[in-house]
Amino acid sequence: MRTNLSSMITLNRIPVRYYKPANAFEKTVITRYEKFNTDIFESEQEGAICVAHEIAQAIQDKQNKGQKCVLALPGGYSPRDIYAELVRMHKEEGLSFHNVVVFIISEFYPLSDNPPHSNLKMVKEYLLDHVDIDPKNIFSQDGTIAKEDIAEHALQYEAKIESFGGLDIALTGVGRLGNIGHNEPGSLINSKTRLVLLDSESLKDTARFFSSIQNVPNCAITMGISTLMRAARVILVAFGESKSKVVKQVVESPVQDNAPASYFQNHNNARVVLDLQAAERLTRIHTPWLVTSCEWNDMMVRRAIVWLCEKTDKPILKLTNKDYNDFGLQELLALYGSAYNVNIKIFNDLQHTITGWPGGKPNEDDKYRPERANPYPKRVLVFSPHPDDDVISMGGTFRRLVDQKHDVYVAYETSGNIAVGDEEVIRSMSLYRSLIEKFDGGNKEMLEKYDSIVNYLLHEKKEGDMDPVDIRFIKGHLRREEARSACRYVGVKPENVNFLDLPFYETGTIKKGDLSEADVVIVRELLEKIQPHQIFVAGDLADPHGTHKVCLDAILAAIDEAKGSEWLDNCRIWMYRGAWAEWEIENIEMAVPISPEELRQKRNSILRHQSQMESAPFLGNDDRLFWQRAEERNRATADLYQKLGLASYEAIEAFVEYKPL
Secondary structure, X not given: OOOOHHHHHHHHOOOHHHHOOOOHHHHHHHOOOOOOEEEEEOOHHHHHHHHHHHHHHHHHHHHHOOOOEEXXXXXXXXXXHHHHHHHHHHHHXXXXXXXXXXXXXXXXXXXXXXXXXXXXXXXXXXXXXXXXXXXXXEEOOOOOOOHHHHHHHHHHHHHHHHHOOOOOEEEEEOOOOXXXXXXXXXXXXXXXXXXXXXXXXXXXXXXXXXXXXXXXXXXXXXXXXXXXXXXXXXXXXXXXXXXXXXHHHHHHOOOOOXXXXXXXXXXXXXXXXXXXXOOOOOHHHHOHHHOOOOOOOHHHHHHHHHHHHHXXXXXXXXXXXXXXXXXXXXXXXXXXXXXXHHHHHHHHHHHOOEOOOOOXXXXXXXXXXXXXXXXXXXXXXXXXXXXXXXXXXXXXXXXXXXXXXXXXXXXXXXXXXXXXXXXXXXXXXXXXXXXXXHHOOOOHHXXXXXXXXXXXXHHHOOOOOOOOHHHHHHHHHHHHHHHHHHHHHHOOOHHHEEEOOOXXXXXXXXXXOOOOHHHHHHHXXXXXXXXXXXXXXXXXXXXXXXXXXXXXXXXXXXXXXXXXXXXXXXXXXXXXXXXXXXXXHHXXXXXXXXXXXXXXXXXXXXXXXXXXXXXXXXXXXXXOOHHHHHHHHHHHHHHHHHHOOOOOOOEEEEXXXXXXX
C-alpha cells in the first residue's frame, strides 16, 4: 500500500535535472542565484532520511574517536520524519546515542510545571524517549523559572554548551518569517541565548500546539544567532509548500535581519535541505529558463508566458518578440517562430480551461473542454477532509454539479471535532436541556448528564485536557449537522451524504495518528460502492495541521489499489484548493466561473457551519474567516484571468486533474 502519493504530485511537472543536477558543473550553473548549498529531494521522507543518516554518521564518527556528539535540536513539525528515521536506525540498525548530548534550541516561556506542550516534550516524544541517550545529557531552557532568573539561566545555558566543546550539529527548521528557533525578524547576528517576545505571526504559527492563540505563551527562551553560528555544522530543513515563499527569501536574497535564517549564508558549513514543494519558488524550479536551457512542455510554456505577462504588465496577446528577448525567453521564439504563435497557443490553452459545466456539457463536442460530455448524468463524489472544506473550496462548483442534474455524493473524511469550541457545546447543551424539560418529562438521567458536561467544560476542564469521549461525540455531531444543513442548501440528496470518521483523526488531540490500512479500507469501500465517474479531492497541502495531506494520501492510496477496475478507467479525479492557498494559474486545468449570485450562495453554504465562524479554535495564520478567504481567492483568480486578456468574471474556482501514478 502506497501511503505517501501526495508528495509525488509535483513530479509530473519538474524535470529531475532541475533538482538533481547531473554533475558539479550543471549544479553550479542552475544554482547561481542560491547563496546556500541547497539540496532538493523528491519528498519530505527522502530529505528527512538523508539528514538523519548525516546525523547518524556524525554520531558514529564521534563514537569511534571516543568523543561526545553535541546536537542542537528543534521542536516543531519539520524534524519529525528525521527523528523517526533516527529512532528506526537505533532500533533496527543498532545506532547508539550513548555519546550524544542534546541541547534544545528554544523553549516557550512561561510554562506550567506540566505544560500541555513544550519543545522539550516534543523532542522527547518523537526521539529522545525511544533511544539510549543518557538523560543527564539532555538540556533545555527552563520555561518555569522566575523572570528575574532568566538572564543568569541564559548565561549558564551558553556555558553548558561550551563545556562540551560547542555544538557539532545545529539542526533547525525555518519559520514562516525566516526565523530560526525563536530568533524573530530583527534579531542580531551577535545575539546569544535570551528571552524573546514572540511576534504576532509566531503566536499564530504556534497556536496549533496550544489549542488556541490565547493559550500560547507570549515569550520564549532561545539560543541566539551567534550561538548557532558557532556550531561546526548547520542543517536547515524546510518541507511543504507553505515554506516555499520564505525559502526563496532565505536562499536567494542577500543576508537580512528580517529573515534571520539568511545569516547562515555566512556560515562555512551550512546547507539547506528541502522537498520539491518547499523548493517550488526557487529560480531553478519555478523559472528555470533564467538559469538553463529548458525542457519545454505545455505547462512550462504556460508558466513562462504568465510570468512574462506579470513582468511586462501586459495581457498575453500583446506580448512582443522584444518582450521575449528582453526577459530571457528566446528559446520559445526559436521553438514557435514568433511571439504571436506562442501567444495564441497559450491564450487558447487558458481559454479552454474555462467551463460552466464542471461535470461536462451533455451532447456537445468536448474536444476543447476540460471534462467529458458523457456519460451524463455522472456519479460525482466530492471528498471533504473536514466537514466544511467542500463548500469553502468548491462551493460554487458543488452547487452547479447538483443544478446540472448530476448524481452528487459527498464524503466527509473526518469528524472535525477538535475544531469546535467549548462554548458551542455549552450553548447546545442549554438548548437540549430546555427541550428535555419540556418534551421528555424532565428525564432526570439525561438532565444530570447535560449538567455534568456543562459543569466539566465551565469549571473542571484545564488547558491542554483532552475532551472525554462524550464531548468529542457531541462536537463531532455538531459538525455533522452543520454539514447536513449545507448539503440541504446546496441540494444534495440526504442519502448521498457520507461521514467516514477516518480513524487516524480520532485521537482527541491536535496530534493525529498515522495513516493506516484501516483508513484506506474505508475510502476504498466507498469508492467501490459508488463507482464514480468524477472525484473531487482536496489538494490543499498548505493546511497547517496536516489533515488535508493525510486525507489526500488515504484517497490516493485507495485509488492506487483500485487500478484495473473498470470504473476507475472511466473516472477523472480533480483536485481543488481554496481554504489555505490556490492553484497557480499555469497549473489550472479546469476553471469554473462563478456569478455574483452564485458567490453569494457559496457564502451562505459556508455560513451554515456556524461553529467555524469567530469561535473556531483553529483558524490558522489568516485572520479572515473562511468565507472571506474563499471569496477573495476566487476573485483573485478571476482577476488574474482578466489581466491575461481573458473574459472578466466575478470569481473562479480552479481545479487540477490528478492522474494515478
